[in-house]
Amino acid sequence: xxxxxxxxxxxxxxxxxxxxxxxxxxxxxxxxxxxxxxxxxxxxxxxxxxxxxxxxxxxxxxxxxxxxxxxxxxxxxxxxxxxxxxxxxxxxxxxxxxxxxxxxxxxxxxxxxxxxxxxxxxxxxxxxxxxxxxxxxxxxxxxxxxxxxxxxxxxxxxxxxxxxxxxxxxxxxxxxxxxxxxxxxxxxxxxxxxxxxxxxxxxxxxxxxxxxxxxxxxxxxxxxxxxxxxxxxxxxxxxxxxxxxxxxxxxxxxxxxxxxxxxxxxxxxxxxxxxxxxxxxxxxxxxxxxxxxxxxxxxxxxxxxxx
Amino acid sequence: xxxxxxxxxxxxxxxxxxxxxxxxxxxxxxxxxxxxxxxxxxxxxxxxxxxxxxxxxxxxxxxxxxxxxxxxxxxxxxxxxxxxxxxxxxxxxxxxxxxxxxxxxxxxxxxxxxxxxxxxxxxxxxxxxxxxxxxxxxxxxxxxxxxxxxxxxxxxxxxxxxxxxxxxxxxxxxxxxxxxxxxxxxxxxxxxxxxxxxxxxxxxxxxxxxxxxxxxxxxxxxxxxxxxxxxxxxxxxxxxxxxxxxxxxxxxxxxxxxxxxxxxxxxxxxxxxxxxxxxxxxxxxxxxxxxxxxxxxxxxxxxxxxxxxxxxxxxxxxxxxxxxxxxxxxxxxxxxxxxxxxxxxxxxxxxxxxxxxx
Numbered sequence: 001x002x003x004x005x006x007x008x009x010x011x012x013x014x015x016x017x018x019x020x021x022x023x024x025x026x027x028x029x030x031x032x033x034x035x036x037x038x039x040x041x042x043x044x045x046x047x048x049x050x051x052x053x054x055x056x057x058x059x060x061x062x063x064x065x066x067x068x069x070x071x072x073x074x075x076x077x078x079x080x081x082x083x084x085x086x087x088x089x090x091x092x093x094x095x096x097x098x099x100x101x102x103x104x105x106x107x108x109x110x111x112x113x114x115x116x117x118x119x120x121x122x123x124x125x126x127x128x129x130x131x132x133x134x135x136x137x138x139x140x141x142x143x144x145x146x147x148x149x150x151x152x153x154x155x156x157x158x159x160x161x162x163x164x165x166x167x168x169x170x171x172x173x174x175x176x177x178x179x180x181x182x183x184x185x186x187x188x189x190x191x192x193x194x195x196x197x198x199x200x201x202x203x204x205x206x207x208x209x210x211x212x213x214x215x216x217x218x219x220x221x222x223x224x225x226x227x228x229x230x231x232x233x234x235x236x237x238x239x240x241x242x243x244x245x246x247x248x249x250x251x252x253x254x255x256x257x258x259x260x261x262x263x264x265x266x267x268x269x270x271x272x273x274x275x276x277x278x279x280x281x282x283x284x285x286x287x288x289x290x291x292x293x294x295x296x297x298x299x300x301x302x303x304x305x306x307x
Numbered sequence: 308x309x310x311x312x313x314x315x316x317x318x319x320x321x322x323x324x325x326x327x328x329x330x331x332x333x334x335x336x337x338x339x340x341x342x343x344x345x346x347x348x349x350x351x352x353x354x355x356x357x358x359x360x361x362x363x364x365x366x367x368x369x370x371x372x373x374x375x376x377x378x379x380x381x382x383x384x385x386x387x388x389x390x391x392x393x394x395x396x397x398x399x400x401x402x403x404x405x406x407x408x409x410x411x412x413x414x415x416x417x418x419x420x421x422x423x424x425x426x427x428x429x430x431x432x433x434x435x436x437x438x439x440x441x442x443x444x445x446x447x448x449x450x451x452x453x454x455x456x457x458x459x460x461x462x463x464x465x466x467x468x469x470x471x472x473x474x475x476x477x478x479x480x481x482x483x484x485x486x487x488x489x490x491x492x493x494x495x496x497x498x499x500x501x502x503x504x505x506x507x508x509x510x511x512x513x514x515x516x517x518x519x520x521x522x523x524x525x526x527x528x529x530x531x532x533x534x535x536x537x538x539x540x541x542x543x544x545x546x547x548x549x550x551x552x553x554x555x556x557x558x559x560x561x562x563x564x565x566x567x568x569x570x571x572x573x574x575x576x577x578x579x580x581x582x583x584x585x586x587x588x589x590x591x592x593x594x595x596x597x598x599x600x601x602x603x604x605x606x607x608x609x610x611x612x613x614x615x616x617x618x619x620x621x622x623x624x625x626x627x628x629x630x631x632x633x634x635x636x637x638x639x640x641x642x643x644x645x646x647x648x649x650x651x652x653x654x655x656x657x658x659x660x661x662x663x664x665x
Binding site: 046048093096097100102103104105106107108110111112113114115116117118119121122230234237238241271274275278279281282285286 | 435436
């Protein structure tokens with residue numbers, strides 16, 4: 001079908017597709033970054049290996065997907081289990097330094113990220129790999145007079161469902177209650193008789209599972225390559241910062257904002273686009289060091305308002 | 308060993324290392340000499356990271372910002388204005404200092420992990436600017452064809468990796484000596500005190516934010532000088548010199564070295580860069596794996612970095628043999644001498660007082 005000269009939606013029309021891409025990108029970042037948010041907020045860990053967990057999922061997708069639905073399910077299962085396992089392993093590695101400062105944890109997790117990235121490159125090669133999505137989704141649909149990749153549309157649906165499930169899990173389940181409590185006061189949760197080591201294991205495993213799911217499903221959007229881990233880590237960090245902490249809603253808003261900046265920004269302001277993301281982050285942090293949702297890390301509680 | 312004996316040993320060690328550093332061009336081939344020159348440059352940036360992370364309590368991932376500003380400013384001066392080293396170093400210092408001065412309001416009101424994030428944003432913005440502003444920076448291709456440097460007016464231009472290495476060594480030495488001297492004045496003490504107990508410093512009338520702003524600007528000047536030296540050492544500059552990986556390696560090198568001491572920062576950064584640049588030549592493809600392993604091991608074995616090595620090893624041995632009683636035994640630290648472990652006392656490692664572990 002021809003894209004006609006008179007746009008269906010008036011002046012908004014040229015930005016419809018980038019905006020929709022931004023939603024897909026943002027939801028992908030939400031699923032990937034929410035794990036990092038919980039690592040930060042609940043287990044109080046600065047996990048610099050988080051991007052590697054995503055990369056494991058993405059490489060699994062590249063290795064297993066063959067264009068059929070069955071293999072998509074298999075890849076999803078394998079990717080989630082592998083990344084969750086890697087998250088659990090990371091929790092085990094972190095156990096001896098649990099009582100140390102963030103910089104030691106950053107050292108450890110960055111070391112794991114370097115080594116893990118190196119192993120992934122050894123296993124899968126230094127090139128970025130193509131990902132074969134199910135044939136049924138490998139086409140385009142027509143949306144308000146534009147062609148749009150069917151996979152992205154389905155991805156938006158699936159990721160929105162995942163976001164909803166995550167929200168319900170945090171808002172309604174006992175584990176979610178503990179997570180919220182731990183964000184507010186980890187010491188008090190420990191006093192209630194909940195083993196901090198077990199919380200750490202649970203959070204890092206869940207974060208791994210989320211990152212793995214994001215990696216498998218998002219591989220057609222942010223594909224497996226040696227730079228993937230760094231890329232996803234940086235974007236997730238930005239989402240964490242913009243979203244504040246511990247609130248699923250704040251993370252979702254931040255992820256969508258980052259997604260829109262990344263794709264709508266290129267359409268609206270091509271020259272400024274590369275700066276927009278980190279400039280937005282710097283401005284938000286300078287104006288409001290607690291992030292968009294109003295809560296940041298428990299920063300220097302002894303000093304009250306100086307943080 | 309008595310404290311006096313230890314001090315003499317330390318001095319002898321420093322002198323020995325200096326002699327070795329001067330002898331490098333005659334000991335190794337030219338390629339390795341150029342690797343050493345780059346290592347020196349990055350070690351100087353590491354020192355500025357340590358000044359912020361360890362002494363001021365502002366852990367930074369953004370010193371690549373003033374580093375890049377100094378490098379590009381010096382490169383432009385070298386190409387268009389003057390090949391005199393003094394001019395270029397001063398340009399780098401000025402550019403780095405200005406850069407830091409412009410970004411200082413973003414940083415000094417934050418603490419801990421927020422500083423890491425803000426400085427990360429600053430670093431990333433700088434790299435983006437460096438790769439996009441092609442008319443000035445040459446874009447991702449970088450600036451090449453930088454003419455050989457004359458250290459001072461009237462001197463012959465330096466030719467070859469050996470001469471460039473020695474020039475770098477001299478400038479780095481002078482800058483570090485100046486820093487050590489400044490930090491031995493009450494200025495260093497004020498910085499440490501602000502880091503360790505900000506509330507008390509504020510209560511007693513000290514303007515902590517102002518001190519941090521000065522420290523941040525000074526660190527920018529040092530990083531800017533390093534930028535100028537980078538241009539001299541490799542006669543080429545591109546955005547790849549200032550990426551996230553460089554910031555991360557610098558910070559981790561400083562943490563490995565034990566962020567409180569300048570010597571530790573130099574040793575840590577040098578170790579990390581040497582593993583990256585030198586081992587990657589010997590064992591192609593395995594450098595990230597080795598570097599990752601190094602980081603993991605350091606996190607476990609040396610909670611206070613290489614600088615705390617001897618006390619840590621003593622503590623480890625003692626806890627192994629079970630010779631000490633409970634207090635010094637189980638956690639592997641020697642509580643009688645040296646600095647207490649992270650988060651225990653005021654003299655602990657900087658990061659414990661910086662709010663990073665809040």
